[in-house]
Amino acid sequence: MTAAVDLDRITCTFAAKGGGSYTAVKDVSLSIAEGEFVSVVGPTGCGKSTLLNVVAGLLRPSSGTTSVFGETLAGINRHAGYMFQSEALMPWRSCLDNVTAGLQFRGEDAAVAREKGEAWLARVGLAGFGDRYPHQLSGGMRKRTSLAQMLILDPKILLMDEPFSALDIQTRVLMENELLELWSANRKSVIFITHDLEEAISLSDRVVILSAGPASHPIGEFAIDLPRPRDVAEIRHSPRFIELHDRIWHAMKEEVLKGYQQTRNKVVA
Ligand SMILES: Nc1ncnc2c1ncn2[C@@H]1O[C@H](COP(=O)(O)OP(=O)(O)OP(=O)(O)O)[C@@H](O)[C@H]1O
Numbered sequence: 001m002t003a004a005v006d007l008d009r010i011t012c013t014f015a016a017k018g019g020g021s022y023t024a025v026k027d028v029s030l031s032i033a034e035g036e037f038v039s040v041v042g043p044t045g046c047g048k049s050t051l052l053n054v055v056a057g058l059l060r061p062s063s064g065t066t067s068v069f070g071e072t073l074a075g076i077n078r079h080a081g082y083m084f085q086s087e088a089l090m091p092w093r094s095c096l097d098n099v100t101a102g103l104q105f106r107g108e109d110a111a112v113a114r115e116k117g118e119a120w121l122a123r124v125g126l127a128g129f130g131d132r133y134p135h136q137l138s139g140g141m142r143k144r145t146s147l148a149q150m151l152i153l154d155p156k157i158l159l160m161d162e163p164f165s166a167l168d169i170q171t172r173v174l175m176e177n178e179l180l181e182l183w184s185a186n187r188k189s190v191i192f193i194t195h196d197l198e199e200a201i202s203l204s205d206r207v208v209i210l211s212a213g214p215a216s217h218p219i220g221e222f223a224i225d226l227p228r229p230r231d232v233a234e235i236r237h238s239p240r241f242i243e244l245h246d247r248i249w250h251a252m253k254e255e256v257l258k259g260y261q262q263t264r265n266k267v268v269a
Pocket residue numbers: 014015016022024042043044045046047048049050051195213
């Protein structure tokens with residue numbers, strides 16, 4: 001079967017601040033199957049967002065090829081929806097107008113866009129909130145709006161860069177469960193970036209570990225064979241979860257310490 005996303009020996013080298021260059025990721029090969037939920041974890045600054053930007057088509061790698069459903073990616077990845085850590089809502093637009101923005105940019109009929117927007121707001125638990133503005137919503141509600149904004153365009157691939165990391169722990173668990181529910185209803189391929197190993201295990205089919213930079217690359221991957229549907233709060237107490245957590249943490253601990261040391265050295269230098 002053709003992979004949804006196939007990264008073939010991707011290397012990204014940037015110009016460094018004081019001259020010279022910095023290779024963030026080197027020779028990264030990674031495939032994501034259709035309908036698969038893959039989390040990428042790794043030490044801070046190892047290149048997780050860089051890889052996601054490559055898949056989104058926002059960053060052209062220095063070398064290597066990205067294929068999307070078997071076609072070489074050149075330019076923006078039109079099959080992908082993107083959700084960032086930071087707020088991406090337009091403060092001057094109402095919640096409904098934020099959700100329907102992509103449809104409007106595509107030239108969809110206003111009445112149809114409105115109807116779809118309201119249906120999506122209801123699906124993410126925000127029925128009746130369409131006329132509120134982002135500053136009138138809680139952090140969790142803004143995340144739900146962002147989720148609806150991404151899903152309304154029905155992308156085949158979801159690229160999520162620490163989407164829930166700014167939320168308090170209770171809201172975060174609710175959002176993770178909501179994401180799983182929406183995902184299982186209509187399975188998309190997901191690449192989910194997170195620092196949180198528990199979040200990665202509880203959501204994913206597979207967890208990929210990146211090494212510390214420079215020249216970061218995958219150093220291990222683990223199939224997550226926990227049964228679905230999952231309740232992310234409950235599954236964390238299951239013996240299999242604890243076993244997987246121990247194994248993955250063991251595999252990544254050294255890299256996390258290396259990454260931490262490098263960040264410290266950068267600050268001290
Ligand atoms: N446009 C750029 N120019 C120069 N260096 C960059 C650029 N983008 C990323 N980098 C560097 O590449 C490395 C990887 O960055 P990236 O943001 O991908 O890491 P990350 O794993 O997502 O980090 P974090 O876990 O802290 O979110 C970092 O050292 C960063 O400073």
